[in-house]
Amino acid sequence: MTPSRRRLLLAAATTLALTAAGAGPAHADPPPDAPEQIDNGDFSGGVSPWFSFGTGALAVTDGRLCTTVPGGLANPWDAGIGQDGVPLIAGAEYTLGFAVSATPGTAVKAVLQLGSAPYTTYAAVDATAQRVEQTFTVPDDNPAAQLIFQVGGAAETQTVCLDDVSLRGGEPPEPYEPDTGPRVRVNQVGYLPGGPKNATVVTTATEPLPWQLRSAGGAVLASGTTTARGVDGASGQNVQTADFSSYRTPGSGLTLTVDGETSHPFDISGTLYDRLRADSLQFFYAQRSGTAIDGDLIGDEYARPAGHLGVAPNQGDTSVPCQPAVCDYSLDVRGGWYDAGDHGKYMVNGGIATYQLLNTFERTRTAATAAGGTGLADGTLRVPERANGVPDILDEARWELEFLLRMQVPAGQPLAGMAHHKIHDRNWTGLPLAPHDDPQPRELHPPSTAATLNLAATAAQCARLYAPYDAAFAGRCATAATTAYAAAKAHPAVYASPTDGTGGGAYDDSTVTDEFYWAAVELYLSTGTQTYLSDLTASPHHTGDVFGPQGFGWQSTAALGRLDLATVPNGLPTAELTRVRASVTAAADAYLAELRRQAYGLPMPGDAGSYFWGANSNIINNAVVLATAFDLTGDADYRDGAVQAMDYLLGRNALNISYVTGWGEHAAENQHSRIFGHQLDPNLPNPPAGSLAGGANAALQDPFAAQLLAGCEPMFCYVDDINSYATNEVAINWNSALAWIASFLADQGDASSVPATTCAVRYTNYGAWHGGTGFTAQLTVRNTGATAVNGWSVRFAFTGDQRVREAWLAKVTQSGATVTARNESYNARIVPGGTVTFGFNATTGGGANPNPGLVTVNGAPCTLS
DSSP states (O other): OOHHHHHHHHHSOOOOOOOOTTOOOOOSOOOTTOOBOSSSTTOTTOSTTOEEESSSOOEEETTEEEEEEOTTOSSGGGSEEEEEEEEEOTTOEEEEEEEEEEESOOOEEEEEEESSTTOOEEEEEEESSEEEEEEEEOSSOEEEEEEEEEOOOOSSOEEEEEEEEEEEESOOOOOOOOOOOOSEEOOSSEEOTTSOOEEEEEOSOOSOOEEEEEOTTSOEEEEEEOEEEEEOTTTOOEEEEEEOTTOOOOEEEEEEEETTEEOOOEEEOTTTTHHHHHHHHHHHHHTBSSSOBOHHHHOGGGOBOOOSSSOTTOBOSSSEEBSTTTOSOEEOOOOSBOOSSSSOEEHHHHHHHHHHHHHHHHHHHHOGGGTTOGGGSTTSSOOTTTTSSSOHHHHHHHHHHHHHHHTBOOTTSTTTTOEESEEEESSOOOSSOOGGGOOSBEEEOOEEHHHHHHHHHHHHHHHHHSTTTOHHHHHHHHHHHHHHHHHHHHSTTOOOOTTOOSSSOOOOOOOOHHHHHHHHHHHHHHHOOHHHHHHHHHSGGGTSOOOOTTOOBTTBOHHHHHHHHHHSOOOOOHHHHHHHHHHHHHHHHHHHHHHHHSTTOOSSOOSGGGSOTTHHHHHHHHHHHHHHHHHHHOOHHHHHHHHHHHHHHBTOSTTOOBSBTTSSSSBOOOOBOSSSOTTTOTTSOOOOTTOBOOOOOTTOOSHHHHHHSTTOOGGGOOOOOTTOHHHHBOOHHHHHHHHHHHHHHHHTTTOOOOOOOOEEEEEEEEEEOTTSSEEEEEEEEEEOSSSOEESOEEEEEOSSSOEEEEEESSEEEEETTEEEEEOOTTSOEEOTTOEEEEEEEEEOOSSOOOOOSOOEETTEEOEEO
């Protein structure tokens, strides 16, 4: 703001009306050094953290925050500009000041209030075009009040501008000291009996210390000596580590005592992660848009009406127009998942989240420890579609897939086949706000190449994975995938604007070669078509390093293609497939080395740049690479690395906090969310159990964290407060990572040693029948063990819509894509070195039909020849 304009505003006549509701009498101004409670009140930092409702987009013009307000709104409070998280202290003096102008002219009321029902007003100031100031007291403590400028109610459209918004007073905040509990940091959930068991001890000691593992009753179960690790770079703490992996007996309520401190209790159990698999997936049902949430399924406190189905006050999502000048049509884009703490729905975040749920299921076809998929079968989740004959995880993923399909630009329109980048509110809304109470207009944002390729990739996955359950839906997905890929190739450089961040995140990405690679891989795996194989092999990502130290995410998706190419059966030449798989194990080796360097045992570097927005999901994604390396090789070191990575997320960290709600003695519970706003409104719930917080973020990209945590060591840059969206938000792509690794961990049981392979299988496909409607195949099983097999059950999975029609020399059944062949009475015994052969005829719709990558005999994986 220029000095000349400031003098003019100060000289303007001032009219004030201070309401009595909740406000004490006026006092003298607070002292000049009184702390400022408003963030970015001069708008030098842009729009954030200001939000609006019922208005046009917020923008900073000539140093002022301005917006347009439609005329004809019934009430002043039908439109507003505001800021959440304003701290107030009972009995303290505050001066509220601001400059405001409205053209052609209307009254504006500034209301300082409780940010949730019953919206108690602490102070209200009526103003016309002027600079106003008023001093008052408040009766109640409130760490997160709300300042709202009510700008509605005028007959004509108004342009309203604010400047120099200030609220001085109260007391400087006490220096923030997080409660880190006992200095012995453990996985507060526990450890697998046969897995690694490590803890980190914060201590001034530099020499090794004795440790004791104790039962719930206090008996010493094991003891040993720590290893001194010096000062940990990520936390700034002097630490030592304790390894009690040799203790393998299950138990509950165990503790570790070191240096006079006793840890939080934990369990040792082979079923430790079974419920986390379900809880982490249940998060997605709670985030569903366009459907009522059933309290009988996930708890009465989470029940709510359907959001964004065009029922007032909602203005979407059944017929959503584009932003001005973007398109001249509207789309029905109901459904899907709310992305994170807001009510927006985004293609790129939805894409990776959907991929990870689908890949979690596809792993049941490719990984020995997941074979059969009983932990992800129909009836394992609390979703409305349970008991429909389809695995529940596919039901949940389909809710998002249907939304992704609806975001495709219709035929006949410019950029037909592309996908709109996102859909969300026109302006930011405050917290908390239930989806069905959101009054903001909803808008489609321009299509982008990144969004289109996310659609192509996930729809291609859909085409092969849903084929055994719903051929029509799989066909829709296949058409959408090929159409989207062709549209992206025709428009390879249509990027989302980095400045399109009003009302929702920008999610901009101007490097999409990785998305092209990922989409080509998924289309090749589903179709076997040479065109997609040529595209993926020509990509620089096919031979490049796609596994960075800081993990993959929505902006770096080449790793998704590489992981699927390494695990999903396909027609790559043997040498090429070997190279692809070697790249996964090489990345896993690097993550293992990093994990061993870190005193807190996480597969992520310890520099400040590795603690960023949502880094917890990237830590997990590095664990996913470790887990995949185990699936490919059976090397227990990789499995143990994936297991140990979870220790950090579940309490073995500098803050001694579990980042997963409901899991651990001291767990996050106030994640940033408009839906789960218990911290602001006790009538609302906390996030459901199994919700992952974004985690420590050294960039401190929200004003609450920036003020509270300034100067923090990287691992300490987190606060469990709903106002910290940069460290403590929830997000679907973070929980999808958690769901993947939780499912892997649940499949490991007690993590005992990997058994030796005692069988070999040769699978022979004799080729397609005339017309390509089916094929004939034969399997020969050899007993390579030292003892006879008496009775056998062979299991493998197709990749798509193949169906066994008849079989010989075995009793063959099929469930979904999984085929099970059991012996006949005359061929039940396989002596050492002996073989048994059976065959079948199967139908197919013409997609990819590679040999299976995993065949088990009596549950044990066999060598394929």
